[in-house]
Amino acid sequence: MRKDYLFTPGPTMVPPEVLLAMAQPVIHHRTAQFSAVFEEVNEGLKYLFQTTQPVLTFAASGTGAMEAAVANLLRSGEKALVVRGGKFGERWAEICQRYGIETVNIDIEWGRAVSPGEIEEALAREKGIKVVFTTHCETSTAVRTDIEAIARITRERDVLLVVDAVSALGAEELRFDAWGIDAVVSGAQKGIMLPPGLAFIALSERAQLKAQQGDLPNYYFSIPKALKSLEKQQTPYTPAVSLIIGLRVALGMIRDEGLENVWKRHALLAEATRAGLEALGLKLFSKAPSNVVTAFEVPEGIEAGRLRAVMRERYGANIAGGQAQLKDKICRIAHLGYMTESDTLLVLNTLELALRELGYACERGAASAAAVRVFESGKG
Amino acid sequence: MRKDYLFTPGPTMVPPEVLLAMAQPVIHHRTAQFSAVFEEVNEGLKYLFQTTQPVLTFAASGTGAMEAAVANLLRSGEKALVVRGGKFGERWAEICQRYGIETVNIDIEWGRAVSPGEIEEALAREKGIKVVFTTHCETSTAVRTDIEAIARITRERDVLLVVDAVSALGAEELRFDAWGIDAVVSGAQKGIMLPPGLAFIALSERAQLKAQQGDLPNYYFSIPKALKSLEKQQTPYTPAVSLIIGLRVALGMIRDEGLENVWKRHALLAEATRAGLEALGLKLFSKAPSNVVTAFEVPEGIEAGRLRAVMRERYGANIAGGQAQLKDKICRIAHLGYMTESDTLLVLNTLELALRELGYACERGAASAAAVRVFESGKG
Numbered sequence: 001m002r003k004d005y006l007f008t009p010g011p012t013m014v015p016p017e018v019l020l021a022m023a024q025p026v027i028h029h030r031t032a033q034f035s036a037v038f039e040e041v042n043e044g045l046k047y048l049f050q051t052t053q054p055v056l057t058f059a060a061s062g063t064g065a066m067e068a069a070v071a072n073l074l075r076s077g078e079k080a081l082v083v084r085g086g087k088f089g090e091r092w093a094e095i096c097q098r099y100g101i102e103t104v105n106i107d108i109e110w111g112r113a114v115s116p117g118e119i120e121e122a123l124a125r126e127k128g129i130k131v132v133f134t135t136h137c138e139t140s141t142a143v144r145t146d147i148e149a150i151a152r153i154t155r156e157r158d159v160l161l162v163v164d165a166v167s168a169l170g171a172e173e174l175r176f177d178a179w180g181i182d183a184v185v186s187g188a189q190k191g192i193m194l195p196p197g198l199a200f201i202a203l204s205e206r207a208q209l210k211a212q213q214g215d216l217p218n219y220y221f222s223i224p225k226a227l228k229s230l231e232k233q234q235t236p237y238t239p240a241v242s243l244i245i246g247l248r249v250a251l252g253m254i255r256d257e258g259l260e261n262v263w264k265r266h267a268l269l270a271e272a273t274r275a276g277l278e279a280l281g282l283k284l285f286s287k288a289p290s291n292v293v294t295a296f297e298v299p300e301g302i303e304a305g306r307l308r309a310v311m312r313e314r315y316g317a318n319i320a321g322g323q324a325q326l327k328d329k330i331c332r333i334a335h336l337g338y339m340t341e342s343d344t345l346l347v348l349n350t351l352e353l354a355l356r357e358l359g360y361a362c363e364r365g366a367a368s369a370a371a372v373r374v375f376e377s378g379k380g
Numbered sequence: 381m382r383k384d385y386l387f388t389p390g391p392t393m394v395p396p397e398v399l400l401a402m403a404q405p406v407i408h409h410r411t412a413q414f415s416a417v418f419e420e421v422n423e424g425l426k427y428l429f430q431t432t433q434p435v436l437t438f439a440a441s442g443t444g445a446m447e448a449a450v451a452n453l454l455r456s457g458e459k460a461l462v463v464r465g466g467k468f469g470e471r472w473a474e475i476c477q478r479y480g481i482e483t484v485n486i487d488i489e490w491g492r493a494v495s496p497g498e499i500e501e502a503l504a505r506e507k508g509i510k511v512v513f514t515t516h517c518e519t520s521t522a523v524r525t526d527i528e529a530i531a532r533i534t535r536e537r538d539v540l541l542v543v544d545a546v547s548a549l550g551a552e553e554l555r556f557d558a559w560g561i562d563a564v565v566s567g568a569q570k571g572i573m574l575p576p577g578l579a580f581i582a583l584s585e586r587a588q589l590k591a592q593q594g595d596l597p598n599y600y601f602s603i604p605k606a607l608k609s610l611e612k613q614q615t616p617y618t619p620a621v622s623l624i625i626g627l628r629v630a631l632g633m634i635r636d637e638g639l640e641n642v643w644k645r646h647a648l649l650a651e652a653t654r655a656g657l658e659a660l661g662l663k664l665f666s667k668a669p670s671n672v673v674t675a676f677e678v679p680e681g682i683e684a685g686r687l688r689a690v691m692r693e694r695y696g697a698n699i700a701g702g703q704a705q706l707k708d709k710i711c712r713i714a715h716l717g718y719m720t721e722s723d724t725l726l727v728l729n730t731l732e733l734a735l736r737e738l739g740y741a742c743e744r745g746a747a748s749a750a751a752v753r754v755f756e757s758g759k760g
Contacts, residue, residue: 004405011406011621022622023403025384026391026575028698059441059577061618064600071597099597189618195406197439197577197620217451217479217597220444238441238569240577240620241391242402318408 004316007347009139009167009293009334011189011196014246015253018193022246029241035233037248042233044251047259048169048192049184049202051176056226058199059240062166062187063091065199068221069133069162069183070095072211078130079104081122081159083114083145086138087323088164096133099216104129110141110326113288116149123159131160136168136184137292140323142332144172144290148179155180160207166190169200170254171266171292171336182207188243190292191266193250193337197243203227266291267380269335269344272371276348277333279370280355280362285330291380293334295322302358304328310357315350341375384696387727389519389547389673389714391569391576394626395633398573402626409621415613417628422613424631427639428549428572429564429582431556436606438579439620442546442567443471445579448601449513449542449563450475452591458510459484461502461539463494463525466518467703468544476513479596484509490521490706493668496529503539511540516548516564520703522666522675522712524552528559535560540587546570549580550634551646551672551716562587568623571646571672573630573717577623583607646671647760649715649724652751656728657713659750660735660742665710671760673714675702682738684708690737695730721755 006013027033045055058064070092074080080101082093085108096103104126108114114134123129132154137144147163154161160182165174169184170191176184182204189196203211203223211223225236254262270291274284277296285295298304304321308331311317322330333347348367355362374380386393407413425435438444450472454460460481462473465488476483484506488494494514503509512534517524527543534541540562545554549564550571556564562584569576583591583603591603605616634642650671654664657676665675678684684701688711691697702710713727728747735742754760 004407006406006408008408010618011408014406019403019405019622022575023399025399026386026394026569027384028386028388028391029576031698059439060444060600061439061620063617064440067600070599095599098599187618189406189621195402195620195622196409196618197623219450219475219478220440220447221600237443238390238567238576240441240575240623241569242399242575243577243620318411 002316004318005343005346006318007333008318008320009190009332009336010187012193012334012337013339014193014195015250015338018246018249021249022242024245026241029239034241037245038233041244041248041251042230044255045200048251048254049176050174050178051202053177053203053205054227054230055200055202056223056230057235057239057244058221059197060199061196062185062199064221065185065201066091066164067095068201068223069185070099070101071216071218071221072214072223073131073160073162073183073207074099074101075213075215076100079126079128080131080133081106081119081126081129082133083108083135085112085114085143086110086135086140088135088138088140092133092164111143111285111287113143113145116146116153119150120153123153123157129159131162133162134164136163136165136172136174137290139167139293140326142286142290142293142295143288147174147181151179151181160210167292167336168290170262172290173263176202188247191337192247193253194243194246197240198247264380266335268374268378269339269341270294271380272344272374273333273335273348275370275374276367279366280352292336293332295330295332297330298328299360302355302360304331307331307354307358310354311350315353317347317350319347345371382696384698385723385726386698387713388698388700389570389712389716390567392573392714392717393719394573394575395630395718398626398629401629402622404625406621409619414621417625418613421624421628421631424628424635425580428631428634429556430554430558431582433556433583433585434607434610435580435582436603436610437615437619437624438601439577440579441576442565442579444601445565445581446471446544447475448581448603449565450479450481451596451598451601452594452603453511453540453542453563453587454479454481455593455595456480459506459508460511460513461486461499461506461509462513463488463515465492465494465523466490466515466520468515468518468520472513472544491523491665491667493523493525496526496533499530500533503533503537509539511542513542514544516543516545516552516554517670517672519547519673520706522670522673523668524670527554527561531559531561540590547672547716548670550642552670553643556582568627571717572627573633574623574626577620578627644760646715648754648758649719649721650674651760652724652754653713653715653728655750655754656747659746660732672716673712675710675712677710678708679740682735682740684711687711687734687738690734691730695733697727697730699727725751
């Protein structure tokens with residue numbers, strides 16, 4: 001018998017009720033029946049993004065929504081500021097480059113978060129920056145960025161703030177309207193508890209206006225077209241109907257739990273994981289730890305790939321390794337989406353077992369004890 | 381009790397075994413487990429496209445793969461020839477326009493197919509055309525185009541032939557390698573029997589080479605990147621895992637039936653539908669009828685919307701109306717994918733019932749009788 005648990009920062013585990021909703025017969029999208037589902041979904045997305053503004057849905061992975069932001073919110077010849085502190089920050093710069101957009105890059109040591117002051121300074125130094133691209137949780141380093149503070153800077157200026165919250169949405173506090181963000185992109189396969197295949201983008205009024213004036217080539221990811229279709233609870237091209245039907249159920253679960261409770265749950269699981277890892281004598285990698293995913297440094301003498309293989313093959317617990325320059329240096333445990341205290345104890349316990357099997361010296365039950373202490377305190 | 385049948389040209393009905401496969405727990409995509417599934421899927425796609433060349437899969441609707449073709453197979457300043465005989469032919473021209481590509485358009489009266497001679501003439505007349513964009517089945521008019529004959533022209537020249545087979549794939553005979561086509565794009569929610577959310581593109585050797593030299597902006601739909609990932613049975617960005625797991629089952633069903641039998645089945649159902657419609661005194665719209673979808677002109681005195689509503693609400697039979705200039709003029713019945721003789725009889729019978737209810741004079745059972753005659757002949 002094989003039983004698998006996904007502690008990877010996307011795809012994440014999907015509730016059976018969502019999986020079964022998606023197994024219903026497909027409905028046609030150009031019908032009142034579909035529009036009624038989509039209307040409910042769009043209300044749920046607004047709640048999740050904490051906005052009264054439209055949230056667009058594309059059949060794509062999160063990267064598609066990132067490209068939509070670049071190709072619609074910039075005009076040729078404009079300049080952008082990009083925070084590069086990991087693989088996903090780098091992706092913003094890569095997409096800009098493909099569209100001939102000059103970027104000013106703030107290169108942050110992997111594991112550290114950009115400070116709002118660094119953004120402010122760059123905006124003062126470099127004239128003509130029209131968009132700032134940031135990453136709410138940089139999944140490759142498990143770092144959280146203070147989006148609220150950065151938005152305080154951009155919202156006073158003629159500069160759009162675009163946030164990659166592909167992994168952060170639903171895990172980290174994010175208040176689109178109250179903070180004054182201009183665009184947030186996300187994906188379905190993380191905190192939203194869906195299989196991959198949907199990408200989202202929320203847009204402020206000034207971002208919507210800017211998109212109407214865009215001149216960069218785009219078609220499938222056209223924001224003006226998607227905004228127009230949304231007025232009739234439709235999408236310009238065939239939507240991923242079954243995923244949207246699943247999304248209705250997943251968003252209903254988030255609404256039932258209450259978004260603030262969802263955030264608190266992620267904070268609690270992340271805190272317990274950090275405590276458990278430290279109790280095992282492991283070093284946390286991120287200097288600004290997120291509630292999305294926790295990274296630990298693989299101890300001397302242990303091979304990261306081997307550790308993950310033992311956890312996966314022996315115990316069904318799938319955790320992620322490091323990406324790019326962090327390959328073999330760190331492992332990452334997600335707290336994302338359909339995840340409970342029990343799941344967190346499971347991953348800590350199986351990590352302890354695997355470490356011991358590979359000859360690492362740690363006390364039996366140490367991780368559990370530390371995590372349980374956090375759960376009993378109830379504070380993330 | 382409500383029971384729905386989709387006779388719309390996408391989305392189409394999905395076999396329960398495919399729906400249930402997709403309801404399995406999500407697996408992580410950067411694993412040997414996923415790559416094994418994807419390898420099997422990629423073999424199945426090659427069989428379906430009748431090619432030994434790579435077929436790329438994007439999380440997107442079919443339009444995404446159309447954009448991939450334009451943004452990768454043309455260089456800035458190049459010229460393209462576009463056959464515009466309906467909504468989807470027009471889409472090729474629109475995408476080219478967004479990318480600043482000059483198009484020479486062959487405008488075909490809706491309902492008629494382009495003749496290979498018209499393509500040959502345009503290529504001789506207009507110098508410097510690098511790509512010809514065509515539509516195998518123009519879903520908006522139910523017209524089939526002779527791709528084999530057109531490929532005979534392009535394969536001898538320094539001109540790529542790109543075919544939109546979004547609705548045709550799996551319904552119409554298509555032999556990528558043998559005919560010498562350069563790119564075929566398709567989608568999941570038609571003949572492939574999957575919910576929407578996947579787009580495909582098959583590429584000849586010279587198309588792959590051309591994509592490596594592309595200079596138009598693209599990122600998510602980058603063909604060079606997708607080709608590189610495919611070597612390791614991966615995709616550059618998170619794939620729509622659950623749809624790909626469903627795709628394995630759907631492609632297995634096509635292989636079990638045998639592709640030529642699948643084509644024959646579609647031909648038979650289309651022939652029976654045409655016979656049934658004519659027996660009801662209805663006029664077929666397309667002058668080059670496809671095996672994908674059949675269009676009939678809505679008779680004088682009958683309102684198209686009303687006819688569709690009666691069929692849908694009273695009998696659960698969903699057929700499509702006309703698009704753009706054909707709205708209210710035609711209705712369309714698909715023969716796509718998970719579709720049998722029984723389904724075809726069902727749609728013809730419910731159409732007859734609905735027409736009679738709306739006061740149209742036709743003989744009871746006439747459509748059935750004509751369709752059964754075709755089934756007994758076994759010839760599509």
